[in-house]
Amino acid sequence: MAKIPLSPYSLMFAPMEGITDEYYRNVIHELYPQWDTYSCDFLRVPNTNPYPQKHIEKHYGNQTLKNPLLKEKTIYQILTSPGAYTAETVQSISLLGIKWLDLNLGCPSKTVCKNKGGSYLLSEIDELEKIIKIIRENFAGTFSCKIRVGYKDDQNFLNILKMLENNGVDIIKIHARTRDQLYKGVANWDYVKKAVQSVNIPVVGNGDIWSTQDIERYFDYTNCHSIMLARSALKTPWLARLYKNQEIDSPQLRIKEIINYFTRFYQETHKQQNLVESSRIKRLKSVSRYIFEELPNSAQIKKEFLLSKSFSEQIERLQQAQQLISS
Ligand SMILES: Cc1cc2nc3c(=O)[nH]c(=O)nc-3n(C[C@H](O)[C@H](O)[C@H](O)COP(=O)(O)O)c2cc1C
Numbered sequence: 001m002a003k004i005p006l007s008p009y010s011l012m013f014a015p016m017e018g019i020t021d022e023y024y025r026n027v028i029h030e031l032y033p034q035w036d037t038y039s040c041d042f043l044r045v046p047n048t049n050p051y052p053q054k055h056i057e058k059h060y061g062n063q064t065l066k067n068p069l070l071k072e073k074t075i076y077q078i079l080t081s082p083g084a085y086t087a088e089t090v091q092s093i094s095l096l097g098i099k100w101l102d103l104n105l106g107c108p109s110k111t112v113c114k115n116k117g118g119s120y121l122l123s124e125i126d127e128l129e130k131i132i133k134i135i136r137e138n139f140a141g142t143f144s145c146k147i148r149v150g151y152k153d154d155q156n157f158l159n160i161l162k163m164l165e166n167n168g169v170d171i172i173k174i175h176a177r178t179r180d181q182l183y184k185g186v187a188n189w190d191y192v193k194k195a196v197q198s199v200n201i202p203v204v205g206n207g208d209i210w211s212t213q214d215i216e217r218y219f220d221y222t223n224c225h226s227i228m229l230a231r232s233a234l235k236t237p238w239l240a241r242l243y244k245n246q247e248i249d250s251p252q253l254r255i256k257e258i259i260n261y262f263t264r265f266y267q268e269t270h271k272q273q274n275l276v277e278s279s280r281i282k283r284l285k286s287v288s289r290y291i292f293e294e295l296p297n298s299a300q301i302k303k304e305f306l307l308s309k310s311f312s313e314q315i316e317r318l319q320q321a322q323q324l325i326s327s
Pocket of ligand 1: 042231
């Protein structure tokens with residue numbers, strides 16, 4: 001088996017389009033370095049002309065690429081389709097000297113699937129195989145695929161796993177739902193367990209893992225190599241620390257972390273060119289979707305936070321909530 005840059009039992013911060021840009025990743029790395037990897041959201045491989053190198057560097061983050069530790073802890077994702085400039089794009093990405101390239105085979109978006117990208121490719125295994133071969137030929141580092149268990153149904157699931165393994169994919173990450181399920185129901189952990197038994201490469205489990213207890217149960221049940229978290233990482237960005245240090249979450253800890261995290265993220269958004277105050281507030285709101293859930297009176301705290309027009313107002317409201325929680 002090829003040497004992969006991932007220790008067993010790693011916790012991986014999942015890619016999230018619109019959220020995990022490098023400004024956000026910087027904050028996560030600074031406050032919660034217990035995450036073993038971070039992920040860039042997908043770079044869409046173009047159909048018309050290959051991207052200039054500068055475009056690729058900007059998407060993945062100029063600061064990230066200049067910082068050896070961040071560069072190494074980051075996973076760089078692409079999303080492609082038949083006929084796109086996959087070879088050229090992967091060759092350009094290789095020039096960046098990155099260690100780990102990931103192919104997005106999970107995106108359920110209608111537009112993406114109409115263009116035969118993302119999870120659509122799970123329904124066309126021959127076309128997918130051609131793409132996998134192109135990427136493998138042009139990228140020498142760790143190559144992972146982030147899949148769902150199928151497009152309309154799970155009939156191809158085991159064939160897809162085998163095909164990926166046979167074509168030199170190093171790691172398979174599984175969001176255990178079909179594309180048509182979108183986010184409905186609960187991700188079925190059995191698929192990940194089955195995948196672990198079926199292939200000889202590391203399998204990373206993903207989908208509906210919300211707490212430290214879930215993480216423990218998931219490792220025990222599926223025997224997967226590592227776990228990737230998206231919405232729970234948004235809800236509890238300090239989750240990897242809780243798990244690794246065996247810390248217990250509490251409302252007091254939660255509200256303290258939230259204030260600290262929002263303050264740091266607000267500062268970081270200042271570095272984004274042309275981002276006016278209202279857009280900075282919008283970015284904060286975009287990462288707040290799940291974060292208040294475990295707090296007493298959470299609906300009221302969330303409402304007041306979302307109605308606040310300035311950062312100072314947001315923080316003031318949160319500090320009032322903190323006083324109530326601590327009293
Ligand atoms: C807002 C948002 C954006 C996402 N963007 C991406 C993306 O760019 N690439 C990707 O592979 N998955 C993306 N996903 C899927 C997640 O990485 C993950 O597979 C999915 O949310 C299931 O995991 P969870 O239950 O831990 O949230 C996104 C999910 C969310 C909620």
